[in-house]
Amino acid sequence: MASSWAMDHQGQFRRAALALGNVPDDEISRFIEHLRLSIRLSGGSRGVPVGQFRGLPRLPVDEGWPSDEFGRLPFIFSVDCALLPRIDGFDLPVDGSLLFFLNHEKDHLATEAGDQQFSRVVHVPAGTETAVAEPSDFQPVGEQYDVSATLCVELPTWIAPDEDKEEEDEEDQSPFQQQLARDLQRELPHLDELCALAHDLWPPDEGFASAYLGGYVDDEVIESLAGRTLVVREMAGEVVIPKGRWYSHLEQEQYRLTSEWMSLVVFSLDDEFYYGSFAIRHDDLAAGRLDKAFSVTTVSEYQ
Template sequence: MDHQGEFRRAALESGIPDDEINRFCRHLRLAIGLSGRGEGSPVGHIGGSPRLPVGMEWPSAGGVPLPLLLSVDCGALPRVDGFDLPVDGTLLFFVHQEKDFGESRADPGRYSRVVYVPDGTETAVAEPPGPSCVGERIDVCAELRADLPLWLEEGDEDEDWHEFWEDLEWDDMSPFQQRLARYMERELPHLDELRSLAHGLWPSGAHLVIGGYADDEATIGGITAKTLAGGARLSYLDEDALRLASEWIPLANEGGVYAEYYTKFMIRHDDLAAVRWDKALTVTIFDAP
């Protein structure tokens, strides 16, 4: 389906100029929300036991078995332009969240694995090496959702700020933030309408998302620590940090849960297109006081 065309037609009908629609669409990404409360046939499951190729051992790291986070049938997912997921086969996501969180500068993939099982592969339900490797199975359905970079998203309904802007006065903004603010004011005067239109066409409150953006402070910090020399970190308000974050896309993005671990599997666009699953990295976060 031509999702960009669908959005463009709706925006033009709302009286928004074509060139402004083009600018907005450069930032708009469609993602796939996965929810146990969704409608339609299941496309995969959170937790449970995976089907692994016959003869394949349960993924582990240094003798430590990696729990299954998600299994998803790529052929059952809605297609998204510009997002090069396989057209069939199964993607399995394994991660030991506590160890991945404790080793924030670990080699990418040390405590996680992305396993791709092509269609036609002989598989069997894997026997877990321990009870902690298999959580409660929750079948999930898929729906499209609109995603924008954090700096273009609307703030909290009850506040006039969000994580990126923090209600800053002009003089308190960095030069980079000031350039973004000018860009939104001058180049996207109908931003509120465009944003509402996109989220209206593709709404989703799913807790687990494939694709879209993951450019919050914790995720950018994790990516830079695992990819820059010496485990360096960049502020997520830094232009170089946001440029780096735009090069990565979430393969599986868990939403935040207070006082629990949650993980984001990230991969560069070119590695995804070349099916280099070993290049994926994880950022595991734990929110607590």
């Protein structure tokens, strides 16, 4: 059964923005192009459970536990797709379960080489016969807990800079960043009001979040993707990068990929030093090609 949370969030925002009375419709449309929502998963007793963290996964009876060359991949969490809210532009499967597996220490070391064997996203279609997997003698099982879902608003960093980072002076910005800022000032003169409205409609929750589904790809992840794709495009002759211009082209590639890629999920690991992230292209997600999800494990700078 599809989620009863389905809603036209873009339409909801447009109606609220028009009600302000001073923002033109075409400016609202331009802002909506940047607006994304994510699904915040958190423990506790707030709301209907939509998934489980840790514990043992329910796997199809005719399939084994996803593994890498060293053995089973650690199970992180699963969600029931039919219970998740539906979001504009975030084409998760409408039913069945999504399960996420990650060997974060190995995945972190393999990121530079692009080795993706240490992560897996599994979709178990509705109606599939499943059973709780047997535990392994060599892998500890964390204490299971349920998570519920709430919606959060997300905006790209060039519209809403990361609050944890110091804002750069204009003279410290690259020419590309300066041009982007000028374009925003011209195209979105009511930017502050629209940002405030978005956060009023979908207020942030300051409590601990186990994971976020959807939204924008983290800066570190999109930079990794941009570096890889830029090398491929240069080798294919699609772009010519003059000496000393690599960073400038990397910035432009990151900006281009932001509209092409989205975050499938980002989550913190038990030790809170590592963060797991799966990014995916919009068209791959819409087509159900979850095997195309790209995993990047990062380390907290506060380690």
